[in-house]
Structures are given as structure tokens and as C-alpha cells.
Amino acid sequence: MSAGSSDAGDLTAVRAVDLLIEARWVVPVEPHGVVLDAHAVVVDGGCIVAVLPIADARKQFSPRERVVLDEHALMPGLVNGHVHNPMTLMRGLADDLALMPWLQEHVWPAESRVVGPEFVRDGVELAIAEMIRGGTTCCNENYFFPDVQAATYRRFGFRARIGLPVIEFPTAWASSRDEYFEKALEVHDSLRGQPLLGTSFAPHAPYTVSNESFERIQLLSNQLDLPVHLHLHETASEITDSLRDFGMRPFARIKQLGLINERLIAVHMTQITEAEIADCAANGVSIVHNVESNMKLLSGFCPAEAIRRGGVNLAIGTDGCASNNDLDMFGEMRTAALVGKMIANDATALDAATILRAATLGSARAVGWNELIGSIEPGKQADLAAVRLDDIETQPIYNVISQLIYAAGRHQVSDVWIAGQQKLRDRQLTDIDTVEVVAKARRWRERIAAA
Incomplete structure (x- = not known):
């Protein structure tokens, strides 16, 4: 995974945005059952701006950050x-x-x-x-x-x-x-x-x-x-x-x-x-x-x-x-x-x-939020999850959606965004102290077991 700016070129013809996520596959959920090969999801202000082929996205948008997910399926959170x-x-x-x-x-x-x-x-x-x-x-x-x-x-x-x-x-x-x-x-x-x-x-x-x-x-x-x-x-x-x-x-x-x-x-x-x-x-x-x-x-x-x-x-x-x-x-x-x-x-x-x-x-x-989340569509909030599919357990790939349901596991989730804010980066939580979370859980175990 790498981050950076968009291709050099005529920047006056492109739109500046917060984030460009380039994925091997995008699974938008709507339309139903569709898998988009080599597509990008463009995010700005926490919202999805566009879903389009990677080559077109690079021509049309200048991102402050680019994330490349070349072995992943990008799906709604x-x-x-x-x-x-x-x-x-x-x-x-x-x-x-x-x-x-x-x-x-x-x-x-x-x-x-x-x-x-x-x-x-x-x-x-x-x-x-x-x-x-x-x-x-x-x-x-x-x-x-x-x-x-x-x-x-x-x-x-x-x-x-x-x-x-x-x-x-x-x-x-x-x-x-x-x-x-x-x-x-x-x-x-x-x-x-x-x-x-x-x-x-x-x-x-x-x-x-x-x-x-x-x-x-x-x-x-x-x-x-x-x-x-x-x-x-x-x-x-x-x-x-x-x-x-x-x-x-x-x-x-x-x-x-x-x-x-x-x-x-x-x-x-x-x-x-x-x-x-x-x-x-x-x-x-x-x-x-x-x-x-x-x-x-x-x-x-x-x-x-x-x-x-x-x-x-x-x-x-x-x-x-x-x-x-x-x-x-x-x-x-x-x-x-x-x-x-x-x-x-x-x-x-x-x-x-x-x-x-x-x-x-x-x-x-x-929950009444289907106009906000639940699919990867322009205008919706950028709640997204990337799943790595190059593990032994998910090879070979014939059908990406079948692989997500019948073979993939949560341990293959690599990156997560909520309203465009990255919460998981390459399996690491970005703003949660996992050592402290586990320590608190252990203290509660001792207290509940004693009670």
C-alpha cells in the first residue's frame, strides 16, 4: 500500500480530492452481484464522489492521498x-x-x-x-x-x-x-x-x-x-x-x-x-x-x-x-x-x-440509513472495508463475492474507513490503544469471576 499525489499532468483539468482508493476489485453491492475490475473509489469530505476505472480516476482526480489495494476486494463496511x-x-x-x-x-x-x-x-x-x-x-x-x-x-x-x-x-x-x-x-x-x-x-x-x-x-x-x-x-x-x-x-x-x-x-x-x-x-x-x-x-x-x-x-x-x-x-x-x-x-x-x-x-x-451507507455509490458516506484475497486460503479466485462469503475470514480485512476516516491501516488500528483495551478486558474478567 502506498500513498501520494496523483499523476503529473494538466492539474488544472482535474479535481482535487481527499482520497483515491485503487482496488483490484470493487464490490459495490448496488447494482446487485456486480464486481468491478481494476476500479477506484474517489472520496472527498467523507463522501464517495465517484466509482470508475483506475486509469480514468487518475486522469480526473488529484488526491491528497492514494491507497493502492492491488490484491484486495473493496466492499462497503x-x-x-x-x-x-x-x-x-x-x-x-x-x-x-x-x-x-x-x-x-x-x-x-x-x-x-x-x-x-x-x-x-x-x-x-x-x-x-x-x-x-x-x-x-x-x-x-x-x-x-x-x-x-x-x-x-x-x-x-x-x-x-x-x-x-x-x-x-x-x-x-x-x-x-x-x-x-x-x-x-x-x-x-x-x-x-x-x-x-x-x-x-x-x-x-x-x-x-x-x-x-x-x-x-x-x-x-x-x-x-x-x-x-x-x-x-x-x-x-x-x-x-x-x-x-x-x-x-x-x-x-x-x-x-x-x-x-x-x-x-x-x-x-x-x-x-x-x-x-x-x-x-x-x-x-x-x-x-x-x-x-x-x-x-x-x-x-x-x-x-x-x-x-x-x-x-x-x-x-x-x-x-x-x-x-x-x-x-x-x-x-x-x-x-x-x-x-x-x-x-x-x-x-x-x-x-x-x-x-x-x-x-x-x-x-x-436501521434507517440505507441512503447513507451500505453500498459503494456516489453521494454515500465512505464507509469501506478492504479484504486481502491473495492468501493461500482464498486462492484461486473464480468469483470474488463467493470468495468473500465462503472462504475469506475477518483476519483478511486489511483497511477500513468510516466517513472517509481510516480506522484500520494494513491490519493496524489507527486510533485505539489495543494494549490498554486488552488490559481493561482482563481486569473485568477478574472482577466478574470474583463476583
Whole structure:
């Protein structure tokens, strides 16, 4: 990789720009399935100005910096559609358990002992470092202390949709329903105008949130035009319990409360029916597929191909590190593709280009930012990831997109930019002290293990 100015020549005929990235392949995602050979992405002011052949780019633009990626695929930064990033500090704490024992007997008790501003800050720092090294440039966050999360994401220049938590029992963040809503609105107001940050309402799940809270969320979501980020139809027992307690499935209850609309980000959906798929498609709901977490907790299988074919926007997420146990979107894409074929009983289901689209433009659409990110197009933010494909493990290359999904790994991500700012350069994080991040994680391990 090298940096410098553009070719010598008639500089009066060329446009000065911040950055010219020359790649062996550019995978723009839009148009679907396209791979551009020997193309350049031109960036200025944090935005993509042009995507064109390298020879033409050198004639038309004079960059302050040029980056040459002659063995790489340049793709949009991955968008992780559902995370609990402070929980990176609980990675491996309680493995090989079903969802409710894992949650009620291990995670919630541990959180009650240690969750606070410092835990959230240090967990998010660790997550940001991991995500950037894995080519992820944006996440859809769902955890407590959203104010601390936002400050941490902002400090490192990472793009995030911050969930404003609502749950019916007291936590370290809030002690009552009114306090959850008061704090949510305070955090939302404080983040107005932040270029890389946004908010959503994050009611935990139908089994932990009341009708009264859902009604309030629906009203505020409409007024503020905010997404609603909700765990929904995660397990079979969730359906059974809802039928017993409410006389209807959770989806029907949420629909009755006015939340089945284009702002709903429905996470998991392992128990969705054909009729519910049609309802989601008709109302613009996005569904976030978290295949590895669902497998590990034996929550069920989301019929992702049926959802996609039904016209629903499909996104990809990892879930939190306490249940996955990583933020590896490359691994998540590969698993989603393979498991999706088994569920659909169709080898052509969830092909490589479709999975890549779900993890980029699909997730961007879910969080409401598909006009900003998710594809490499002029006018969009320059959130980009470069993947080296000259390793033994990714040779020979017949189909670049297939190679990204079925053979490449996050360790091959070499360079990452968010809004045109380089966050990873030749595998090195540019503004994160990795020694300190690891030291903090080890201190939290000692504290949590002792507790």
C-alpha cells in the first residue's frame, strides 16, 4: 500500500480530492452481484464522489492521498444489525445453555453486580476494536447506559444506532417506567445533529415490556420518527407464554399496539409464520437474522430465505458476545448462507451476493440509513472495508463475492474507513490503544469471576 499525489499532468483539468482508493476489485453491492475490475473509489469530505476505472480516476482526480489495494476486494463496511456490545466483557461467561437459563440464572445476575458506566464504556471500546478489525463500520446497539455508549462511539468515530432501553424492572440504568422514558428522551435530544450517531427505542421483548410501555413507544416513535429495535419471536416458549398470558401470539399483540410498521426492527423471528411474513412485507418491517446466537442458545431457526422471498428486508446481526461469542460478520454471513440452504432445502437459497447484501445494504435499511451507507455509490458516506484475497486460503479466485462469503475470514480485512476516516491501516488500528483495551478486558474478567 502506498500513498501520494496523483499523476503529473494538466492539474488544472482535474479535481482535487481527499482520497483515491485503487482496488483490484470493487464490490459495490448496488447494482446487485456486480464486481468491478481494476476500479477506484474517489472520496472527498467523507463522501464517495465517484466509482470508475483506475486509469480514468487518475486522469480526473488529484488526491491528497492514494491507497493502492492491488490484491484486495473493496466492499462497503459491514453493518451489524443487532448487538449488545458492552457484553463483550461477558464473552464465554455462561456457555452451552438454553436462552432462559442463560439469561435468568447467569446473565441478569452478573449484570446486576457489575453493569455501570465503566463496564459499558470498556465493553464498547473492546467491541469497536473487534468490529473494525472485522470490517464492520456500523452497528445497531441495544444495551443500558446509552449515554455512555454514545460518548464512546463518538470518541472513536464509529457509526452506531444507539438503542434507548425500556424494560419493566429496575436496572442500574433506571428504576421505573417513567425514568426509562425520561432518560431515553434526554439521550435522544443530546445526540441531535451527531453525524455518525442516531437513536432508536429498544424495548427488550414482549415478555418483559407491558402494553402501556409499548403504546408509549409507538406514540413517541411516530412523533420522533425513530426505529423500534425489538427481540421478537425468539423462542417457541415465547409464543406459548404469550398465548397463555395474552391470548395471542407476540406478533399479533405488537400489531394490535400499532408497532408493525416500517420503523420496526424485529430481531430473531425464529417462530414466524407465512402470514406474519406477508404482514411484515406489507408494512415495511425489517428482520435481523442472528443465526449463530440462535443456534448456540437453541432458540430456533429463522426462515431467512422465505422471509427474503416474501419481500421482507433481511438484515444480518451477530447478537452479543455473551451468546455468540464474537462480532465476526464474515463468520455470520457464511453460517447464514449455509444454514439458510438447509432450512429452505434449496442449494440456490441465500446465495453469496444476497447474503453480502443483507449484511450491508439490508442492515443499513433496517436501521434507517440505507441512503447513507451500505453500498459503494456516489453521494454515500465512505464507509469501506478492504479484504486481502491473495492468501493461500482464498486462492484461486473464480468469483470474488463467493470468495468473500465462503472462504475469506475477518483476519483478511486489511483497511477500513468510516466517513472517509481510516480506522484500520494494513491490519493496524489507527486510533485505539489495543494494549490498554486488552488490559481493561482482563481486569473485568477478574472482577466478574470474583463476583
